[in-house]
Amino acid sequence: MPDGQTAVARVQEAFPQTVMQVGSMHGVPMLRLHKQDVPAVARYIHTDPQVLGSLSLLWAVDHRPREARYELCYLFTLAERKDWLLLSSDLAGGEREFASITPVVHAAKWYEREIRDLFGLIPVGHPDMRRLVRHEHWPKGSHPLKKDFVWDQVLERVQGEYAYRKMHGDGVFEIPVGPIHAGVIESGHFRLSVAGEPILQLEVRHFWKHRGVEKLFEQQRLTEAVPLAERVSGDTSVGHSVAYCQAVETLLGMTVPPRARYLRSLFLELERLHNHIGDVGAICNDTAYALAHAHCGRLKEQLMQLNDRLTGSRFLRGVNRVGGVVLDLSGPQLSQVDAELHAIEREFVEIETILFANASLTERLENTGVLSEHTAWDHAVMGVVGRASGVDRDLRRDRPFAAYHECQPKVAVYRYGDVRARMRVRLDEVHDSIRLIHTLRRQLPTGPVVALSVDPPTPGQWAISAVEGWRGEILYVVMAGEEGRIHRCKVRDPSFVHWPAIQWAAVGNIVPDFPLINKSFNLSYAGNDL
């Protein structure tokens, strides 16, 4: 299996007639192609058994006012060594159309619809041209990420209706759910087509919570946008802020001091812990097993109170800054973390034993909401959901960041892809997180926690950053603009990839299991809608 560079050579070999420029950006091999050649090359990278690239990110940039062109970038993660390979192509001048790669790379589906909505560029050949982000009441021609779109304008409201995918047949009816749900959860719409109890089709329609995050980033300075990154998805405040900070640090050529890297890893693991424990409880709650929910809720609350004592924020907000971390943890604080985690792990083991002794719980979880390995691959699924479906990917091991070079996680992989597997991944990761935190604390180097600031980068430079948050891979692409401002910031929460996949996991299950399946994915609506 090839690394990035050999993959580039293989692509060149396979397409001798195609004109391409080979380059690299911060160590990521990059191929610049003519836009009409992209689908063929993307297909080759995605399907060739020697390369097997899975689409990790697809984003567009409006280069105005410096240059009158749009750029489309396709980031692939190669199967074996998890190297990255980047394709890019230009739409110069007044061009508005580009060839869709969705027919050959399924994972591009939502990305291309998103680009159509936000940039007004048309993916020709895309099988689904309905609007995604801009709901039907948005006026025609309002494409927020175009540089001539004023960020704080007031949009007028027009008439329009979304065309849901219809299912016909005897006894088939639709159950609309949302945007406002019965529980205390975020807003989103699910349309279930059912015949009796079994779900025949699930359609997810989101973006109710679209707040214009990417445009808001463009109004900020590189070094000052951390609070916004923390509020992309509140439950992943650390994941998003670390990902953002790393991208900016690469741009500014900063070296983060070792102690700050360790503390970042520690905060990431604390965030993973309270979310995973909460999720285990919530999954049990959706099978009406209130006892486990109560115990897990209690442990989660203990962890959040610990976060509050350590940093003054239950969500660990305000700990990261560009160049390092804002606050250092003292010796007594770290001992407190150690002691508390020992107690929590002891309790968690007891709760696990209680869980798996309960057949009525485990039977609800087994074979429910199966996301097959094949579907997972097609959707380029990763993170907790991916690892439960046999996708052996974890950025902490594959592209180590923060302190994970020196402190490697054990990656939990299960193959069944059902609710139980997703719960098992979380259970294993809880134990591993606690182990990692103990190790991080033991190895914690001394020294400063913040790097000195450097001059702003040249406009047009950009950097990609990837962080394994507790849900999965969080990707940020940050491009520098004039005078230290942000020209473009692409944010990709793992939820954006997993929402289309959940549509397939629900098919064939009964309606009462849908909340359970949804909970086992536990995706962010805010991080998806942006």
Added chain:
Amino acid sequence: MFRIIKKSLSTGVVTGHYPAVKSPSEPVSREAIEKAKPFRRSLTIREVDTGSCNACEMEMNALTNSIYDVERFGVHIAASPRHTDALVVTGPVTVNMERALKDVYKQTADPKIVIALGDCAINCGVFKGSYAVTGPVERHIPVDVRIAGCPPRPAEILAVLDMLRGARTEADK
């Protein structure tokens, strides 16, 4: 079975095990207390998310865990606006959620109170000005109580609910 009982016994009662908080920065207005009076010792809440980052939802959920246990004060979380006395709204109101919020408000039976939870619901927070945000909650529906914070801690939310409740018991005397 014995394992479960043993675990429950060794855990004991955890309700109320949280650090005390300072009283809320913005006191609950007399009008709001007056308005909350009909709900006496039972207040049913419907939570509506109009574009939050989901941290406020997590804190609302935390209210129902065994440590805060909001139900001991007669506060319930309902699944439908039709069963509700109070709407708790989180997040700035996005362009896409504006209509849903107004619909929910209409569906909620009178008398009702509206609680804006978190900085975004009060003043749009970091999302202020965006093309996709139409403004704070009070631009669309009348707001009676504001709970500031990003996000407010569960104990802080509880303190405000307490004030609404406390006023009622005083009036009962």
